[in-house]
Amino acid sequence: MAVTKHASSPRRAEWAGRQFVTALAPDFGGDMLRRGDDGFEAATRLWNGTIKSRPNLILRPRTTRDVAAAVRTAAQLNVPVAVRGGGHNVAGLATCDEGVVIDLTAMNRVASDPGRRRVRAGGGATWGDVDRSTQRDGLAVPGGLVSKTGVAGLTLGGGFGWMRRKFGLSCDSLVSVEIVTADGEVRRASEIENPDLFWALCGGGGNFGVVTEFEFRLHPIGPEVMFALVFYPIEDGREVLKSWREFCASCSDDVSSLALCGTVPTGDPFPPAAGGRAYVAIGAVHSGSPQEGKAILQPLRELGAPLCDLSAVTPYVDVQMAFDEDYPDGRRYYWKSLYLNGFDDEAIELVLDLTASRPSPLTTVDVWQLGGAMTRIAPDATAFGNRDAPFLLGVESNWVDPNNDEENRDWTREACSKMARFSTGLSYLNFEPETVSISRVGSSRSKLGALKQRYDPRNLFRFNHRI
Numbered sequence: 001m002a003v004t005k006h007a008s009s010p011r012r013a014e015w016a017g018r019q020f021v022t023a024l025a026p027d028f029g030g031d032m033l034r035r036g037d038d039g040f041e042a043a044t045r046l047w048n049g050t051i052k053s054r055p056n057l058i059l060r061p062r063t064t065r066d067v068a069a070a071v072r073t074a075a076q077l078n079v080p081v082a083v084r085g086g087g088h089n090v091a092g093l094a095t096c097d098e099g100v101v102i103d104l105t106a107m108n109r110v111a112s113d114p115g116r117r118r119v120r121a122g123g124g125a126t127w128g129d130v131d132r133s134t135q136r137d138g139l140a141v142p143g144g145l146v147s148k149t150g151v152a153g154l155t156l157g158g159g160f161g162w163m164r165r166k167f168g169l170s171c172d173s174l175v176s177v178e179i180v181t182a183d184g185e186v187r188r189a190s191e192i193e194n195p196d197l198f199w200a201l202c203g204g205g206g207n208f209g210v211v212t213e214f215e216f217r218l219h220p221i222g223p224e225v226m227f228a229l230v231f232y233p234i235e236d237g238r239e240v241l242k243s244w245r246e247f248c249a250s251c252s253d254d255v256s257s258l259a260l261c262g263t264v265p266t267g268d269p270f271p272p273a274a275g276g277r278a279y280v281a282i283g284a285v286h287s288g289s290p291q292e293g294k295a296i297l298q299p300l301r302e303l304g305a306p307l308c309d310l311s312a313v314t315p316y317v318d319v320q321m322a323f324d325e326d327y328p329d330g331r332r333y334y335w336k337s338l339y340l341n342g343f344d345d346e347a348i349e350l351v352l353d354l355t356a357s358r359p360s361p362l363t364t365v366d367v368w369q370l371g372g373a374m375t376r377i378a379p380d381a382t383a384f385g386n387r388d389a390p391f392l393l394g395v396e397s398n399w400v401d402p403n404n405d406e407e408n409r410d411w412t413r414e415a416c417s418k419m420a421r422f423s424t425g426l427s428y429l430n431f432e433p434e435t436v437s438i439s440r441v442g443s444s445r446s447k448l449g450a451l452k453q454r455y456d457p458r459n460l461f462r463f464n465h466r467i
């Protein structure tokens, strides 16, 4: 029986759920939540409050065997499957209507082996889970900037963090995975075992199966690093952004930095006079010794007269949580991105104009400094593909009132079309607010297509960017 995203009869949906449960039950040791069960509604919610969906069934496996049973049953009954790691995908790809959600939240075990400089993380682990474990030994995997995001979605789509220029993307530190493919088989993939599948998992998203375990290479960092975060008044934005661009042109790969344009929140830790003022902020992390980092990042603290300077030598785990509060669960989000060819004076003017025209004060226009280690990997070595752009524009629309949905979405799309002339034409898969063709991210579509055909010919894992 085929259950499609648009087959919306409640009776049909109920029947599909019951049949699935009967087939699965003997082999499944995790939790099952059906419509009407306590906790079902809460379990359907994702980080992005604009995403509403009604799966028939939510499965919370505890083991790889549970995952394999769920995938086999879904394949037998031809029921669509969505996979949830950290649930933070902007486009809401971790859920579906009338299918089954395999929610890996309970599979978040992290086992660090500092001697071998390796860490294994379950398919439902968050970056906070990983950082807390590995930082006990002053080691880390390059993860994202917010600790509550999932290791899975972020790594399978690439992964930009504060160490991207020193140690590359998150997927560049991946050593191997354990994965349940669409035929229900448990496989390992690495540069040696199933190397084509491993290639596809480094940037091709969740198209190829359910990753039950990630094994990463660890890098020495922390436990304290120099973290710069300086807010300048938008009136000085032009000079600040030009000076930051000059800094980016000459800094070493130890530094990864980011320019953010937004509105200063009111309350701690911001001084009362700064609250509500538009800003251009520069954030940066130096991945070497804190003392050296302090001197190297000092120029970023002297680009004008700051509204507020939160820079300090900071525990690495705290740096990884520095932006957590800015992205609460359930708020309304619509993000887009573009890789930029450069960041010339005209692009700076446009970023400042766009900042002035944001419909929501919670929205930010961000420019990420790229380059460094991530460019030293050949473009065809991973499915991630596009590695050459010097900057990434992120337009992050964040708002509260559902009545403002269209205004914010329209503005975001328009902002990106205005910036398109400065871009390579490609965007970052993990910042896409809707399903797009994977060719938008610049990887080899034909190779990905052949691998999709081999590992998931019936497109069981269809809630992903299209191959």
Ligand SMILES: Cc1cc2nc3c(=O)[nH]c(=O)nc-3n(C[C@H](O)[C@H](O)[C@H](O)COP(=O)(O)OP(=O)(O)OC[C@H]3O[C@@H](n4cnc5c(N)ncnc54)[C@H](O)[C@@H]3O)c2cc1C
Pocket: 047, 082, 083, 084, 085, 086, 087, 088, 089, 090, 092, 093, 094, 104, 123, 124, 143, 144, 145, 146, 148, 149, 150, 151, 152, 153, 154, 155, 156, 157, 158, 159, 160, 161, 205, 206, 207, 209, 210, 211, 212, 327, 430, 431, 463, 464, 465
């Ligand atoms: C607040 C916030 C901050 C962010 N910061 C950064 C950042 O600093 N750097 C960056 O690069 N990105 C960042 N992102 C983007 C982030 O990489 C994506 O949103 C990513 O999809 C989140 O992964 P997840 O596991 O939480 O998502 P989910 O919504 O759970 O899943 C995302 C996709 O991956 C698939 N998937 C999930 N788990 C598995 C699994 N175990 N096996 C196979 N497929 C799976 C899902 O089916 C879905 O297609 C941020 C996002 C948010 C919301």
